[in-house]
Amino acid sequence: MSSSIITNALHTLEQAGVRLDSGMSDAELDAVQEKFGFRFCRDHRELLATAVPVGERWHDWRRDDEQSLRGALAWPIESALFDVDTNDFWAPPWGERPADLAERLAVARRKLEAAPTLVPLYAHRYMPAGSTNPGSPVFSVYQTDVIYYGFDLENYVAREFANSPAHGQTQEWVPFWSDLAEGTWDNLGEDDE
Template identity: 50%
Template sequence: MDLEGVLADLDAAGVWLDPALTAEEIADVERRFGFTFCADHRALLELAVPVGDHWPDWLSDDEEPLRQSLAWPVESVISDVLSGDFWPASWGDAPADRETAARENLAAVPRMVPVWGHRYLPAAPAPRGVPVFSVYGTDVIHYGSDLADYLAREFLGRSGPVPPATHGIPFWSDLVDGV
């Protein structure tokens, strides 16, 4: 994964890049929001911080937009559960209180961390080279085979099918596979 090359191309394409986050700033974000960036996400933020519309502002004093973005993957799945459109077989029979049961099941899946808009990477301990997920309820797809591939597709016009993921992420990859 060539993040440095992709970041140079993003800069040349007009994507605004702020200086990298320090180790202390990354640790503070992780403490405040209760997750650890996966290695690929951390590597990006240690090189540069893309800024602008739809990019998470990790250093903002207003934490609410970030909290909403962090909650979005679970809350959008809950919405599909409550509409009656979703209950995976792996959760067993649907109980009367579907919302509580769904929240309990979702508490056990890897947390998703926003990259841009509703594009997400799993939090650590995800391995290097995990795909970037587009999450909209239970409509989940891979939007890049890894972070560099995603950035090139979303912002630099790379086209063609997304290569198959080399790493599966519990629950989220199942949604991609239609399970």
């Protein structure tokens, strides 16, 4: 049975003309998780089990080729590394910033890989992997420009597909990604050499 978050999100998608295919079976969802090494958060899994949004920019775990899905999974880390390399980004919790670029990139990669996995939903919108609680946020991720694009899946769909404003606040803190979204570091993006 769908939660109200999923029911309302699907209603908004239908009203927006998004094509919805039949939901994925537990076996299909489990196979995706096994193949790609993550667990869908509760809301993302429930959405896909109820109906699969398809079309341009949707990540279709049933039909998209493995390479494109792996690329979308890698995007948050690879695009953040671009900012480390090109735009002098360094997250304060990572400790002292190495002077050598190769070492800096290696440290940043280790730290980013230790952060919770973000799972692609639509274009560069992501949900955190693994949460079993309802109400996981949806992030817009473009390099280290990370914002909440929805405080939960229902709010995200209303914002993206019905031009509703963001409202409320997320119930779930996602290490590293929420810090970026909320700008909680004193010197976010500054060069600390």
